[in-house]
Amino acid sequence: MARRRQSLESAAHALDLVLAAIAHPARRQILLTLKFRGGTMTAGEIAARFECAWPTTTRHLKVLLAAGLVKRSRRGRQIEYRVEERALRAIHEQWLKYFG
Amino acid sequence: MARRRQSLESAAHALDLVLAAIAHPARRQILLTLKFRGGTMTAGEIAARFECAWPTTTRHLKVLLAAGLVKRSRRGRQIEYRVEERALRAIHEQWLKYFG
């Protein structure tokens, strides 16, 4: 039962991370851009498409990463980010579905 | 076309308000509580169910109100809040549907 409680708490925390992540328009835009362009882009490609400075984009990516909304992997000198749409399902599964 | 652009911008802004509103766990809890208890509660009933001080709850309600997620109406000395589930649909209609 303690385990059950803990897993519920983790789930709640996960939802929290996801909803906090998508609360910022720039991060939603990053996810959409990734999705629209085949699901995978390098950090540079992403940064190039946004007005804000590269380090700012990096930080947004870090928030998305912490929420599980993107994964990354190094590819030579570049780092590839791919969108993890699965993580978005928590929004419905853990919250939205309770409403009509 | 100017009108079209403006309406898109308003929609984007509306989505922004909704997502910012539900980013906070207390506000999600308020919406769930409202829903669970028949959709309508007075400010006092809501405040009584939360640990934070009454003015804090009032401010959360204000954020939800600005996002269109609740409506309120005075009922004698009390103020009734009701959940507006319709506003939640923007999440799917204007963003989530673009993902798998």
Next chain:
DNA sequence: ACATTGATTAGCCACTCCGCTAAATATTCA
């Protein structure tokens, strides 16, 4: 080894958010 390219981390600053308490604003009732 060294320079170059790709990306992150460090650190600063302005602003917002969210908790609180105290004061103000309805509305009802005596």
Next chain:
DNA sequence: TGAATATTTAGCGGAGTGGCTAATCAATGT
């Protein structure tokens, strides 16, 4: 009118967010 009740508004303070520039790390090519 004045007291009591229900709720909001004002205003403070600490913590977090998000923008920036400068510095750093990692991988490649010469």
